[in-house]
Amino acid sequence: MVVQRAAVAALVLAPLAAGPAWAQDYTHPKEMGLPEVRFVRPDPENMRVTMANELVAYITSDDRAPLVTITAFVGAGSGHGEAGEAAVVAAALRRGPASMAPEAFRDALEEMAAEYTVTVRPEETEVTLDVPAEDGWRAMELLADVLADPAFGVAGAGGPGRTSQAAGIDFASSIQGAIDAFESRLFQGHAFGRVPTPAQMDAARGGGAERFYRTHFVPGNAVLAIAGDFGRVEASTRAKEAFEPWREGERPQATRFAEVTTEAPRRVLQADVAKLQGWVVIGHELPPVPDEDEAALHVMDYVLGAYHLDSRLFRESREKRGLTNDNSSFLQPGVRGPGSYTMRTYGRPEAVRLLVDITFRELDRIRETLPTDDEIFVARGALADGLWATRYSTGLDAARSYALEWLRRGGHEWSAGYPGRIRAVTPEQVREAAQRYLHPDRMIVSVVGPLEQIESADPIESEPQLDAWGPVERVDGGR
Amino acid sequence: MKVRIVSLSFVAAIALTGGPGAAEAQSAYELPIEEHVFDNGLRLLVLERDGDPRVTAKIFTDMGAIHEVPGLLGAAHFQEHIMFKGTPSLGSTDWEAERSLRQRMWEVEAALIEEKNRARNTIRQRGVMDDYRHAASTPRMDELVAELEELERQAAAYRKSGAVNRWYQAFGGTGLTATTEQEYMKFDIQLPVERVDLFLRLEADRMVNTVFREFEQERMILVEQRLGDLNRPSTPYYEQMNAIAGVVHPVFWPEGYPTDFYEYTRTSQRALYEAYFVVNNTTLVFIGGVSLEEMIPKVEHYFGWMEPAPEPTRTPAVEPPPAAERRLVYRNDEIDPRVEFRYQIPAVGHPDRPAFDVLGEVTAGLLTDALGSAGISGGVSVNTRVVHTARFGTPGTINFEVILSDEADLDAAEALLDETIEALKAGPEEQRVARAHKVLRTEWHRTARDPSALAFEIGHFQTMDRWQTLPVYLQARDDTTSDDIARLAELYFVPENRSVGIARSRTARPISEELP
Numbered sequence: 003m004v005v006q007r008a009a010v011a012a013l014v015l016a017p018l019a020a021g022p023a024w025a026q027d028y029t030h031p032k033e034m035g036l037p038e039v040r041f042v043r044p045d046p047e048n049m050r051v052t053m054a055n056e057l058v059a060y061i062t063s064d065d066r067a068p069l070v071t072i073t074a075f076v077g078a079g080s081g082h083g084e085a086g087e088a089a090v091v092a093a094a095l096r097r098g099p100a101s102m103a104p105e106a107f108r109d110a111l112e113e114m115a116a117e118y119t120v121t122v123r124p125e126e127t128e129v130t131l132d133v134p135a136e137d138g139w140r141a142m143e144l145l146a147d148v149l150a151d152p153a154f155g156v157a158g159a160g161g162p163g164r165t166s167q168a169a170g171i172d173f174a175s176s177i178q179g180a181i182d183a184f185e186s187r188l189f190q191g192h193a194f195g196r197v198p199t200p201a202q203m204d205a206a207r208g209g210g211a212e213r214f215y216r217t218h219f220v221p222g223n224a225v226l227a228i229a230g231d232f233g234r235v236e237a238s239t240r241a242k243e244a245f246e247p248w249r250e251g252e253r254p255q256a257t258r259f260a261e262v263t264t265e266a267p268r269r270v271l272q273a274d275v276a277k278l279q280g281w282v283v284i285g286h287e288l289p290p291v292p293d294e295d296e297a298a299l300h301v302m303d304y305v306l307g308a309y310h311l312d313s314r315l316f317r318e319s320r321e322k323r324g325l326t327n328d329n330s331s332f333l334q335p336g337v338r339g340p341g342s343y344t345m346r347t348y349g350r351p352e353a354v355r356l357l358v359d360i361t362f363r364e365l366d367r368i369r370e371t372l373p374t375d376d377e378i379f380v381a382r383g384a385l386a387d388g389l390w391a392t393r394y395s396t397g398l399d400a401a402r403s404y405a406l407e408w409l410r411r412g413g414h415e416w417s418a419g420y421p422g423r424i425r426a427v428t429p430e431q432v433r434e435a436a437q438r439y440l441h442p443d444r445m446i447v448s449v450v451g452p453l454e455q456i457e458s459a460d461p462i463e464s465e466p467q468l469d470a471w472g473p474v475e476r477v478d479g480g481r
Numbered sequence: 482m483k484v485r486i487v488s489l490s491f492v493a494a495i496a497l498t499g500g501p502g503a504a505e506a507q508s509a510y511e512l513p514i515e516e517h518v519f520d521n522g523l524r525l526l527v528l529e530r531d532g533d534p535r536v537t538a539k540i541f542t543d544m545g546a547i548h549e550v551p552g553l554l555g556a557a558h559f560q561e562h563i564m565f566k567g568t569p570s571l572g573s574t575d576w577e578a579e580r581s582l583r584q585r586m587w588e589v590e591a592a593l594i595e596e597k598n599r600a601r602n603t604i605r606q607r608g609v610m611d612d613y614r615h616a617a618s619t620p621r622m623d624e625l626v627a628e629l630e631e632l633e634r635q636a637a638a639y640r641k642s643g644a645v646n647r648w649y650q651a652f653g654g655t656g657l658t659a660t661t662e663q664e665y666m667k668f669d670i671q672l673p674v675e676r677v678d679l680f681l682r683l684e685a686d687r688m689v690n691t692v693f694r695e696f697e698q699e700r701m702i703l704v705e706q707r708l709g710d711l712n713r714p715s716t717p718y719y720e721q722m723n724a725i726a727g728v729v730h731p732v733f734w735p736e737g738y739p740t741d742f743y744e745y746t747r748t749s750q751r752a753l754y755e756a757y758f759v760v761n762n763t764t765l766v767f768i769g770g771v772s773l774e775e776m777i778p779k780v781e782h783y784f785g786w787m788e789p790a791p792e793p794t795r796t797p798a799v800e801p802p803p804a805a806e807r808r809l810v811y812r813n814d815e816i817d818p819r820v821e822f823r824y825q826i827p828a829v830g831h832p833d834r835p836a837f838d839v840l841g842e843v844t845a846g847l848l849t850d851a852l853g854s855a856g857i858s859g860g861v862s863v864n865t866r867v868v869h870t871a872r873f874g875t876p877g878t879i880n881f882e883v884i885l886s887d888e889a890d891l892d893a894a895e896a897l898l899d900e901t902i903e904a905l906k907a908g909p910e911e912q913r914v915a916r917a918h919k920v921l922r923t924e925w926h927r928t929a930r931d932p933s934a935l936a937f938e939i940g941h942f943q944t945m946d947r948w949q950t951l952p953v954y955l956q957a958r959d960d961t962t963s964d965d966i967a968r969l970a971e972l973y974f975v976p977e978n979r980s981v982g983i984a985r986s987r988t989a990r991p992i993s994e995e996l997p
Contacts, residue, residue, distance in 0.1 A: 025786030026685060028570040031648035034682060037675040039653060041534040066530070067930035069923070112916070115923035134923050174815075176712070278708040310650060311565070311657060312643030321642050324698030327705045350708055380651040387653030387673055395535050398930075 032379075039387045043394035046404045046414045051238050055250045057221035060404045061228045061237050064397030070138030070230030071398055072145050073130040075409050078218030081124040081339060082257055083210070086198030088122050090211035091219070094154045095120045095129055099147035107144075107153075114141060124194040125259075125337040126409070135231040139240050142228070146244035149219065154212050173273040173450050173478055177348055180281040183271050183477045184448040188287060188342060192262050220251025227405035229398040259339030262287045266444040268472030273450040274480050280354035280451025284361055285344030286441060288335050293416065297423035298431035299333070299439055304381035305373050305432065306364065307331030307345055312380070314364050315345060325353040329361065337410055343439065351455035352462070358447060359465035365442040372429040386421035393417075447471050510925075510952040514939065515773035522761025522789045525780055526939060526948060527773040530932070536769030537656075537932040538680040539669040540688075541940040543764075544757035546663045547731040547796045553744055555703060555737020558661040560753050562699040564668070565659070567644030568690035571683075579639040583692065586632045590747050593625040633697065640694060645683050652676050656933055663732050665944040671933065674770040681783035688758050689787070693747050703742045710736075714815040718984050725807040726823045726878050726980045730800040759790035766940045768932040800825070800876040807980045812987040818888040820895045821982040822902060823878045824973050826865070830946045833969060835957035837865060837879055840966045842917035843909045844881060847901050855897055858886040878980075888989050895981070905970035908963040921958050 049060040064071075080088040096118075098107025111118050114137040121128045129149065133141040171186065173179035189195025198206070206214075228241055264286040291299055307315035309330040319329035329347035345365075347357045373381075393403040407417055449456070449468060457467060468474065517525045549556050569576040596619065597604065604617040618626070649657050653673045660667050668687070670680060710716045720735045727733030767776060803825055826837050845863040852859055862882040881902065883894045928934045942951040 026689065027682060027783055028686070029682065030570070031652065031679055031682065034678060036652055036679060039534075039673040039675055041673060064930075066932075067926040069926050069930055113919075115916075115920045117927075132927070134919070134926065277712050279705070279712060311646040312650060317642045320702060321695060321698065322637070324695070324701035325705075327702055327709065348709075349705060376647075380647055383652055384650040384654075388650065388655045391534065391653060391673065392655050392671070395533075 039391065041387075041391050041395070043391075043417075044397075044400050046400075049401060049404060050408075051241065053221070053242050053246050055221040055246050055248055057224060057226065057245055057248060058405075058408055059226035059228055059238075059241055059245070060401040060408070061226075061234055061241060062397040062401050063232060063234050063237075064229040064401075065231045066396065068135035068231045069132060070135050070141060070228070070232060071130065071132045072142055073128060073227040073402060073405065074145065074149055074224055075227070075405055076127045076129070076219055076224045077125070077253070077337075077409055078214070078223065079123045079125045079127055080196070081193040081259060082218060083214040084202060084206065085196040086202045086206035087211045087214035088127065089198065090154075090203070090206040091152065091215050092120045092122045092127065094152035094211070094215070095127075095148055097153040099144070100151045100153045101147060102153070104153060110144060113137075116141065125257075125339060138230055138232055138237075139244075142240055142244040146248060149224070149245075150248040152215065154215075171477075174275045174277065177281040177283070177346055177450075179273065179275070180283040180448045180450040181344070181346070183273060183450060184283040184285065184344065184446055185342070186477070187269070187271060187446055187448075188264065188285075189262060192340075193259055194262075194336075194339065216251075217254055220253065221245070221248050222251060222253035225405040225409045227398075227401035229396075229401040256338060259336070261289060262340045264441075264444045264446055268442075268444060269446050270468050270472045270474045271446060271448040271477045272453055272468070272474055273476070273478035274453040275450055275478075277451060278350070279348050280351055280449055280456050281346075281348040282354060282357055282361075283344050283346050283448040284358065284445050285332075285342055286445050288333065288341040288343040288439065290338065290340070291335055291439075295435060295438065297420070298427050298435040300385055301378065301381045301424065301427045302368065302373075302432045302435040302439075303331055303333045303343075304384060305377045306368050306436070308333065310384070314368065315347070315361065318360050318364060319347060319357055323356070323360075325349050325357055325360075329357060351452050352459035354449065354451060354456045355459070355468060356462050356465040358449070358468065358471065359463070362442055362471070365440055365445075369433070369436045369440055369442075371433070373432050375429075378427070378429055378432070382425050382427065386424045390417075390420055390424070448477075510955040512939070512948075512952050514948060516948075517773060517777055519760075519781065519785060521785070521787055522763075523780070523784050523787070524764040524943070525773070525776060526764065526766045526943070527771060527776055528766075528768045528935070528939070529772045530769055533770035533932075534674055535671050535932075536674045536677050536767055536771050537669070537671050537936045538677065539667050539766045539933075539936045539940050540680075540684045541665050541667045541764040541766065541944055542688075542758055543665055543762045543944050544753070544793065545661055545665045546734070546736065547798075548753070548757065548794070549731065549734070549737075551734075552741060553737075553749060554734055554741045556741075556745055556750065556753060557666060558736065559699065559703055559742070559745055560750055561659050561661045561666050562702060563693050563696070563750060564687055564691050564754075565645060566694035566699075567641070567692055568686045569692060570686060570690070571648070572641050572644035572692060572694065573639050574641050575639050579636050579692075582632050582636040582639075586629060586636075587747065589625055589628050589632065593622060593629070594746060594748060596621045596625060630697065633695070636694070645687060648679065648683065652679050654679070665940070667937070667940060669933065669936070671769075677767070677771055677776070678779055678783075681779055685783040685787075688760075688763070691754065693750060696747060700742050700745065703737070704739050707737070707739060707742075714813045715817075715984075718811040718813070718816060718982065721809055721811060722821065722823060722880075722980065722982045725809055725982075726825065727800055727876065730798045730876055731796055732876060756790075757793045759793065760784055760787040761789040762793050764940055764943050766936045766943075768936045768939075803978045806976045809980070809982045811982065811984045813984065814986045814988060816984045816986075817884050817886075818891055818986065819882055819884045819982070819984045820891055820898060821880060821882040821984075822898055823880045823980040823982070824978050826877050826879050826973060828876060828945070829942065829950060829954065832957075833972075835954045836961040836965045836969055838921055838958050839914060839917045839961040840905065840969055841865065841879055842920050843913045843966060844901065844905065846913055846916070847904070847909065848881065848883065848898065851897050851901050852883065852894070855893065857890045857894055857897070859890070859894065860884045882982075888985055891983060891985060895983070902970065902974050905974070906967055908967035911963050914961065914963050914966065918959055918961075922955075925955055 049062045051059045051061055078088065082088060097104040114133045117132040119130050131141050131145045171179060171182040186195060228237060305314060307313040307330050313330065315329040315331060319326050326347050326349040332344045332346060335341040345361050349357050392399065394400040404414060407414055513528060515527050544557060546557050566572065573579045600619045603619055646657055649670050653676060654670045656671045658669055668684060672680060723733045765780065827834050841863040845861050848861040862884065865877055865879050881898060883898055885891065885894055928938060938951060939948050942948050
């Protein structure tokens, strides 16, 4: 008993003594005199190689490990051509070059312990091959063969390359179900929302995809990023040998994608699934953002909810209330076409309605009030000294970043000026960006979860029912 | 013999063609780590990459889930959450005012604990379906809980959120994460190399002065994470498999249930914090553009004043030798049907352990081929996972899993699994072993390319054995032969060391048909 009392006394006293210890340096981070970052990104001119067939490659050494990574970015995706054509081309790319049987291609990849991925996005396709350095030249030749002449017309859905495309909506599959439901309505009738019919897939396989490939998969519409444990001069020579035989072809005229827009009033999409949590996606389109708006928009997004542990959405939903593991915003611009801007969260059924309410409260707040000086200070540092710098801090990252920028912009002035533009953003510009790019009155609210439990839960903070946010549409066929 | 010739020719071809990276081939596993152990026991590991504009920094504490006790499972993970809540110097607008409220909280909580202990026969949970919405209580407990909530509400007025995270981000930090595994907890960040001092400033403070703010909110975050896990139909299956694969060692225990979460108190968490988050139980790992020489005085400045504490308690649990084959049948209509064999295997530091990685890779290929030959549609997973991470420092298991498209193939898949594993005892073809070597070597190089992943492995090995084991371990994998695999299979893959798991639907075959 005496021991127990002593233990309790010690535990009570311990926190009393938990003030700053005598010898520790408690200087506030802002007063530590942390130096300015001296980082200067590598010069893209020292990486760029232009081949005889107009193919541009960014080639650089990266000796952190004996590996070589080769990526091809092509300016064509599922939004181009007819529905299904990009998917059929991707399947051909996964099967390998026409000169090899798919099984032989698979064996070759296995022999190299390769990672091979083909990813189709609405406006671009990415093909990446990562191999041990000892196989680097062989891999370069193999990928060049695939890009120059993929294996169309071979039976089977695909090869070893991993796909990143979801075929349909699986409402029971985490937050992706809510995202897919949101996108199915945002991009309804738009090239970015097409789901090919069987007849369209037949047409794509019957020649459409090959025409699509011949139009879009040309050196002038592609950029390579090659980084690895090699000498740059030899790698450049090898790359030219491998990729210059890819037939010449002019870059196709840039596609002008239609705009998308949501309209007031808001709409609430719902799907009922027997899960322990509900998943929520709230948002609308993001139109192409002019360069002069971009920095303020990025700062605004960072303050509001960009995926990190100290945004307003995160603090209000998780830290202060314990409602969710995450509530974050996702700013996803298109390249030339529309993108989307969404807030995504999830939580136990009784928390879902409040999560929706809090999200709209924060959207209103950032539109109506100025961010604090601390918020601006943090966002500037995070974006300029953190996220921007990491895009160029290794050879692999820099080659990829430059390659994508070249494909999209044909130069590197944009990225060179990014840190300066971020540092110049003012609180007023942040509020203006919120008012210009966030429209809570016409957002789509997508909720997937146990609907009856969500509806019948007692309010925690007088939050309304979901139908208070707009007319409800069941997207899972239920009523 | 023919296979050996092919393999040698392949190696020679690399040398002749002088492929990229050939010059480094002999030193692939060398890790130029420099170490300094301070007088107070703090260990500093630095892997310098000259010219790297950023530095990856991690702080490992030798404390994880295996230090928990039944009824408080998940407490280590919860402690990680609480350690994001700031300190007196970061996270409060008026620490003196907040401090008096927190002092009262400790007193109220002590009364709450006493009431709970006194009323144990009243509040003991007797149901089997209790969840986070139905905690047992007494009127006095309710009163004290309400007082605690009110104190927290008052203290929140002084709260300055995002204490640690905010300043990392403001000064260019990226990749801020924290992880709690069975044996350790780590916090990590990548910073511009000029600003590495910030890591030391914030982590020294976090290690000693964490204020247990937003305690109830974080309790519910654990509930959220648990619900997220349970949304996957495979989660209960894997937890039940862990439960039969081991008997006593806490490495096989689950991550905690809502009933555990309700038992956490500031007092129990502080006991963990004070016992384990001590300087002599800590390892700092840096990879990037910093040297050991420049880091030693910086670390000394922020951590050097700390006194070593008594060596923290380690789990005394020793898993007894397995004595009988165990079998689990899990029925769920949402789970993909599967059959799995698990065998206990030894820890890092044991000479047999590295070869199991090669054995696993070889067997994955054999099983994939066997499924194809038998016309069975499905996927293969061979791993050394227990619970949710690779387990090396404590008894682990190697798991051979076949996930099927058609439940009707379950019996055939089990027979095929048995045959394939049995066939290992004759030794696999050397060509398969060579291919496994290459896959594992390449996987390692992908890890080494990523400074965060590499620092993780270094700290991971340090907490489960010592960092010097890592290159030796990798080399031992490369040296593993077909005969080694045969020996391991003979020794470890015996029926009494096997746990068999079957996952199937509830509806396809009624339970009554399965009973003898």
